[in-house]
Amino acid sequence: MALQGTCREINDVAIIDFSGKITLGEGSSTLRRTIKELIDKGHRKIVLNLYDVDYIDSSGIGELVSGYTTVRNAEGELKLLHLTKRVHDLLQITRLFTVFDVQSDEDTALRSFR
Amino acid sequence: MAAKTQRIEITLETLLESVDLAEVIVMRIAEAAGFSEEDIHKMGMAVREGVINAYNYGNQQIRDKKIFMTVELEPDKMIVRVLDQGKGFELTEVPDPLAEENLLRTSGRGLFLMRAFMDEFNVHTAPGGGAELVMVKKLPEPVSGNGS
Numbered sequence: 001m002a003l004q005g006t007c008r009e010i011n012d013v014a015i016i017d018f019s020g021k022i023t024l025g026e027g028s029s030t031l032r033r034t035i036k037e038l039i040d041k042g043h044r045k046i047v048l049n050l051y052d053v054d055y056i057d058s059s060g061i062g063e064l065v066s067g068y069t070t071v072r073n074a075e076g077e078l079k080l081l082h083l084t085k086r087v088h089d090l091l092q093i094t095r096l097f098t099v100f101d102v103q104s105d106e107d108t109a110l111r112s113f114r
Numbered sequence: 115m116a117a118k119t120q121r122i123e124i125t126l127e128t129l130l131e132s133v134d135l136a137e138v139i140v141m142r143i144a145e146a147a148g149f150s151e152e153d154i155h156k157m158g159m160a161v162r163e164g165v166i167n168a169y170n171y172g173n174q175q176i177r178d179k180k181i182f183m184t185v186e187l188e189p190d191k192m193i194v195r196v197l198d199q200g201k202g203f204e205l206t207e208v209p210d211p212l213a214e215e216n217l218l219r220t221s222g223r224g225l226f227l228m229r230a231f232m233d234e235f236n237v238h239t240a241p242g243g244g245a246e247l248v249m250v251k252k253l254p255e256p257v258s259g260n261g262s
Contacts, residue, residue, distance in 0.1 A: 024166055025130050058163055058227055062220035069218060086155070093230055094223055095212050 003027040003053070005034050013045040013110055014038050015081070019052035022060030031060070035067040035078075044076030045113045049106070051082035056090055068100060077101070081109050117189040126165065126181040128173040136183055137162040140194060143185055147192055147253060156231035157192070157251050163224040164196035164247045172198025172245050190253050191233075197246040202239035 003020035016034055021027045031048075038046055048067070056064070064080075071078040079101045083091065091097050103109035124139065126132035141158040149157065165181060173179035179199040186193040209216050211223045229235040234250035 023162075024133060055159075057159065057166070058221070058224040059166065061223055065218055066220045069220075094226070095217060099217055 003030040005030065007034070007038070010110060012043075013047060013113060014043040015047040015049055015106070017049045017051065021055040021057075022053060022063065023055065023057045024059035028059045028063040031063045031067060035070055039070060039074050039076070044071070044074060046071055046076065046078045047081050047103075047106075047109050048078065049081045050084065050087055052084075054084045054086055056087055061090065061094060061096065065096070065099070077113055079103055079109050079112065081106060120187040122185045124183045124185075126183060128169055128175060128177055128179045128181060130169070132181060133162055133165045133169060136165040136181075136196075139183075140185060143187070144192060144251070147187055149192070149251065150254060153251060153254075157194070157249075160228045160231040160235075160249050161194055161196065163227050164194070164249065167224050167247065168196055168198035168200075168245070171203075172200030174200065192251050192253065194249045194251075195246055196249075197240055198244045199242070200244050202243055202245045203237065205237050 001020040003018060003022055003026065005016045005018045007014055007016050009015070022031055035046065048064075068078050081103045083102060091100065091102070101112065103112065122143070124136070126136060137158045140161040141154050144154045144157045161183075165183070168181040169175060173181065182197040184195040205225070208225055209219070209222055211217075211219065211226045216222065228247065228249055232249040233252050234248075236248045238246045238248065240246045
């Protein structure tokens with residue numbers, strides 16, 4: 001299933017609810033475009049809600065890392081929310097749990113922004 | 115009578131669509147061979163990464179080049195080979211994606227995932243010069259009954 005993202009805003013935090021796959025090609029491009037658009041619009045507090053993303057390949061992982069760096073370079077913060085087990089395991093074995101701020105509760109994620 | 119090895123050879127175009135196609139083919143063969151759902155997922159993903167590697171780095175997205183995938187089913191394991199028409203590479207020259215200084219790199223995790231998801235993983239340089247990725251997954255032990 002192609003990646004789809006729906007953006008909502010709570011206070012000054014942009015939350016994107018994603019569903020589908022983040023894989024080489026369309027999925028990775030959609031993620032990159034979404035983050036770039038948010039940054040261009042001035043958002044600096046971004047949550048990627050991956051509740052319905054059950055599949056990420058190495059290209060998708062690279063795009064998540066790229067998004068993290070893009071937001072950080074813009075002096076913003078990017079957090080991940082509601083990881084599925086497979087995505088959780090993938091970030092664990094690639095040691096990216098030590099890079100990303102991963103949250104399992106939306107309210108906690110919102111409160112965790114500086 | 116000893117069980118025979120079954121072998122399937124597939125030639126893939128150097129196209130993005132070949133990545134999904136290879137993954138689906140291997141997952142179906144793995145399912146038919148009796149692997150668990152989790153192992154099927156891992157094998158599909160490993161092969162996906164292998165074909166991405168061939169598409170992007172080996173064949174450098176050059177449309178005229180081909181990707182050769184072979185699946186062998188032996189009595190106790192499944193072997194998948196992905197061969198590209200690039201220049202080949204040495205595993206020892208690939209940066210470790212788990213090293214602190216490489217964590218923020220946006221590429222270079224595919225080989226690591228293949229190794230993580232399969233029981234054996236190796237890279238050879240083929241006589242023609244391309245890289246051949248060899249991935250092995252052992253079949254689950256047959257459950258022994260109480261005699262029949």
